[in-house]
Amino acid sequence: MQWETVIGLEIHAQLATKSKIFSGSSTAFGAEPNTQANVVDLGMPGSLPVLNAEAVRLAVTFGLAINAVVNRRSIFARKNYFYPDLPKGYQISQMDLPIVARGEVHVEMDDGTHKTVGLTRAHLEEDAGKSLHEDFHNMTGIDLNRAGTPLLEIVSDPDMRSAKEAVAYAKTIHSLVRYLGMCDGNMQEGSFRVDANVSVRPKGQAEFGTRAEVKNVNSFRFLERAINFEVERQIDVLEGGGTVVQETRLYDPDRDETRSMRSKEEAHDYRYFPDPDLLPVVLGEAFIESVRAGLPELPQQKKQRFVEHYALSAYDANLLTAERELADYFENALKVAGCEPKLAANWVMGEVSAALNKAGLDIAHSPVTANMLGGLLARIADNTLSGKLAKEVFEAMWAGEGDADAIIEKKGLKQITDEGAIAAIVDAALAQFPEQVAEFRSGKDKVFGFLVGQVMKAAKGKANPAQLNAVLKQRLES
């Protein structure tokens, strides 16, 4: 039988606020356990939540960025369940009236095709703390530093039909939330978490199959593998005559499989009801418009502009705009260099990205700043440097030896562009290889490469290659 995969994603994006969603405690990652938890975060008797306005602004930013419905009135609700790292015995979340309602997300696949994914909703909620099971000798430690960290839960419709589509959608959201400056997107630290609702159905069937929710996926690679495993598992179950059980499953990256965590029968009755400690969030038009006015250029707009304005290929524009910082870096270098956009694009995607990858750095921490790269590109554009010399200068800049002009000066790397000087070098070199010159003249074209190499060597790589080539040809053919 032909099976069709149906996937919907729930993405938890941790909002980049300084303090928690309902208290003044810091949200910084990695502090000593329980040093960033005040009486509100600890759920102490009599303590009360007070909503962080910045979390609201960031959620509205997201809603406006994807043209979703931003509810002018939204309500916080309590989701009740007992767990040791949930201090109040309930999580403050949103249920009936989320801050962001229906929207659409446009996703571009690797092959250039487009896909529209419906957004069910995006709602604000607080994170729970962490239970620590190691180091406590049969006991559990609880760290409430994370309790109360603001999250935006972004819920998609079940619109994706393959793991690849799911990954492309997740990457689109990931790029978007980072563009908007609302989430640092760090999947390892859990600031961007993806849960996948996966089901399969016979191709052509209208009803959805029973779904399983796959959790604990902390990279895009694992997301693809976890979904593919889960799809295979469900097809095996169905083809073996069994039925898929509605349940939550955890992905284990070490064994590359999903395992049952709890079934629907064990599922909680969360007893949602409006939180009486918090007033409804009412947003005025002036506020919405001020947020809209502050929206940055979004990845897809930027990509289109790069194609139209810089005449870059869609592929290049895609790579350059995947991260806002990378796109800014490119544009800043280009501005300083005043060179062909394609030259700047090649350097950013080539040398710069390779060096960053090798060093394990992100663009924000590149030792070669956009200004420095721009200075280098300018010297390429005005023929001061050949491509080869430019690479040498780049390496020196990376090593912290200064900007391009200083390095060129210090190392004497300036390209020779003087016709007379180049002719002198060529003549001197040819004089040493009369046999090969004769061979060439007798029609052995192959020897040309050898002569180019010898002439370049004599020029110590500093001669402008185009000019050198021209002079050499002229001398040999005369």
Add this chain to the structure above:
Amino acid sequence: MSSLHCKSLTELRGMLDEKQISAQELAQHFIQRIQTLDGALNSFVSVTAEQALLSAQQADRRIAAGEVNALTGIPLAHKDIFCTQGIKTSCGSRMLDNFIAPYDATVVERLQQAGTVMLGKLNMDEFAMGSTSESSFYGATKNPWDTQAVPGGSSGGSAAAIAAGLTPVATGTDTGGSIRQPAAYCGITGLKPTYGRVSRFGMIAYASSLDQGGPMARSAEDCALLLNVMAGFDPRDSTSSEQASEDYSAQLNVDLTGLKIGLPREYFGAGLDAGVAQVIEAAIAEFRKLGAEVCEVSLPNSELAIPAYYVIAPAEASSNLSRFDGVRFGHRCDAPKDLTDLYERSRAEGFGDEVKRRIMIGTYALSSGYYDAYYLKAQRVRRLIADDFQRVLSEVDVIMGPVTPSVAPNLGESLKDPVAMYLSDIYTVPVNLAGLPAISIPVGFAQGRPVGLQVIGKAFAESRLLNIAHRFQQATDWHRQIPPAFK
């Protein structure tokens, strides 16, 4: 001249300022009374004698330096629902018998900054759930007028302590009548402010959308002085009102001529005890003498208030009390064998019967499949009740009626029949559902036990209510009656 424990705050202020007595002597006087007399009442959970004398010393220094406000050096006590830094806050429960908050409730902080001297923490129904103060883990509080009778609840410790002259004033909280009903049973004055008027921060939540702290005292005049400090916006409580608070003493003496009083016929129906009705009618007659006009009004949805309240309040409570899980604070069972055992035994041991009953009712009302039928419907009823009040209060200035259908019952009676106890809140609960302010003032006796008159006002009309109560108290002396055993 009346003895020290019968004096008004204004009289005490004068004595302190004129150095007829020091704040330390004043505190000592009340501590002594608590130590000798409270054995018969059990109105205090904790007596903080040492801290009281230290605060009194500071107050004396302020008085000597002339840095005085209305409450500097005035002794008071807090209902044990308000968190007090470094001093046990039990909420009347075994669950919090070991709980010492690392912070003060906003109400406590404000009163402390005003220079008051805290004598201790007052007994109450466990987690404010009850109308008799019998559900406390620390045992029942008794009514100073008759120690066979309950003092009412849940702020029964506050009302009993004031009536017995163990403290001049106290704080209370009111979710369904918990300030007004004990004030009525003990013959004192108690004000439930408009929802949002007094900060709930640090006040242990029972039903968050209904809970409201307020002042309790012998007189409206003293309530006003206390409210002046308690009221006002608190950035730590999102439900506290940003509307500016007032000088609640300023309007006390405004003439009542032309005051329009509405008497809801639903508050004078079959359930009302004849003796109580007679006392209430006499009080209304007094208001006529003071120049008020009286007419009959109707609050047709009143009888729905109790069922709606007993869905909404337990629903909120079931969630509010989830934090008492034995993990971070409060009672934890011995040697839990796993997480479920820790939860189940800690909560089974830590909570009393009435609390468990309400947690179960509330959990049921919020359950999947029942939510619409119970919680949502109750919220709709709440809207109807609020609309009733709004309509009537656009026609009259205030609504008057009895606080309770009968006088204080004997100890033990309510424990046998909780639903009968729930019904005794029939005149107070609708006011909480509507979020309105109401005051309970002593207006006489029936069967030898005090009777309270309830005056319900428009939102944020606390000044008006205090004015009405004060004018009545200028003309009568019911609020000056002292239980014979505590003279």
